[in-house]
Amino acid sequence: MIEDETLDRQLREAAPYIDDDGFTARVMAKLPAARREPRWLRAMVLLGLTVLGSGLAYLLSGGGRFVREGMVQLANFPVWLLLVFAFGCGLVVGAFAVIFAIRKTPEARDLARLRF
Amino acid sequence: MELTDADLIARVLGDDDQHAFGELVRRHQSSVRGLLRQLTRTDMALADDLGQETFLRAYKNIRSFRGEARFSTWLYRIAYNCFREDARRRKELVGVDEEQLQAEHDPQTVDPGLRHDLMHALSLLPLHERTAVVLCCQNGLSHDEAARVLDIPLGTVKTNVLRGREKLKRTLAAWGPN
Numbered sequence: 001m002i003e004d005e006t007l008d009r010q011l012r013e014a015a016p017y018i019d020d021d022g023f024t025a026r027v028m029a030k031l032p033a034a035r036r037e038p039r040w041l042r043a044m045v046l047l048g049l050t051v052l053g054s055g056l057a058y059l060l061s062g063g064g065r066f067v068r069e070g071m072v073q074l075a076n077f078p079v080w081l082l083l084v085f086a087f088g089c090g091l092v093v094g095a096f097a098v099i100f101a102i103r104k105t106p107e108a109r110d111l112a113r114l115r116f
Numbered sequence: 117m118e119l120t121d122a123d124l125i126a127r128v129l130g131d132d133d134q135h136a137f138g139e140l141v142r143r144h145q146s147s148v149r150g151l152l153r154q155l156t157r158t159d160m161a162l163a164d165d166l167g168q169e170t171f172l173r174a175y176k177n178i179r180s181f182r183g184e185a186r187f188s189t190w191l192y193r194i195a196y197n198c199f200r201e202d203a204r205r206r207k208e209l210v211g212v213d214e215e216q217l218q219a220e221h222d223p224q225t226v227d228p229g230l231r232h233d234l235m236h237a238l239s240l241l242p243l244h245e246r247t248a249v250v251l252c253c254q255n256g257l258s259h260d261e262a263a264r265v266l267d268i269p270l271g272t273v274k275t276n277v278l279r280g281r282e283k284l285k286r287t288l289a290a291w292g293p294n
Contacts, residue, residue, distance in 0.1 A: 002285045002288060002289070004281060007253065007281060007284060007285060007288075008253040008254075010230065010231075010234055011234065011238070011249070011250075011253045011254045011284075012253075012254055012256070013231075014230075014231040014234045014235055015150055015254050016150070017146050018145065018146040018149045018150055018153075019146075020142060020145055020146075023141075023145050023149070023164065023167065023168075024138055024141045024142050024145060026168060027138075027141050027145075027168050027171045027172065028134065028137075028138050028141070030168065030172055031134055031137070031172065031175055032175075032176070034132045034134050039130075039131070
């Protein structure tokens with residue numbers, strides 16, 4: 001009886017390499033048109049909209065009056081409470097940053113799967 | 117230095133670089149078309165149409181490729197889905213075209229007669245066993261990767277590979293161990 005390894009090797013060797021023979025060109029001809037606008041233009045549009053939105057929010061909120069009032073109220077809080085609040089915010093933001101970084105970094109994911 | 121698949125994908129994502137995608141197509145076209153030819157039982161025209169559809173879908177959905185599997189595994193999954201959708205539309209699979217099968221280049225390392233018998237025996241396996249054997253034994257995917265491509269349980273893949281292998285061995289018993 002043929003061994004598994006022998007059969008697998010024969011299957012691999014029996015599979016022919018298929019010449020491209022214009023296949024890639026046919027695929028490329030059917031691709032949708034690439035984006036025209038450069039990346040810097042998209043970044044500028046995004047930045048412009050952000051500045052515009054911030055300006056509108058500032059004007060509509062009475063010149064940022066509520067921000068000043070909020071800061072005054074915050075200043076009346078005990079120092080220890082502000083420290084705890086700042087530490088908690090830091091923990092939450094840091095945790096999200098680490099999770100996002102691991103999800104976006106294949107090397108970090110591979111490291112997490114390593115067995116020692 | 118040759119760019120890796122990940123480098124090319126980054127260029128497609130970052131700059132919408134179609135030349136980089138073309139290089140990915142060139143690299144993987146043979147294995148994807150080979151898989152589809154096995155699935156369609158060597159109907160080369162249909163396999164190539166499905167191959168084109170596979171790469172077009174890959175381009176349109178490349179942002180959903182998260183790099184958790186190999187790019188080739190992701191392509192196999194798209195190719196298999198294209199095949200299933202087409203088969204569902206047609207409601208039947210086409211038969212083996214012996215002339216087309218023999219028209220392929222014969223590798224030097226395998227006896228042409230053995231190769232013919234092997235490919236013929238492979239084409240006679242039921243679809244689920246043939247697919248599992250082609251992915252795992254011919255294309256070198258792990259059982260786990262094949263399970264993800266086919267979207268079936270790991271145990272089912274193992275069973276299909278085992279049964280497919282046994283049938284091929286029985287069919288090819290006359291050739292003896294090489």
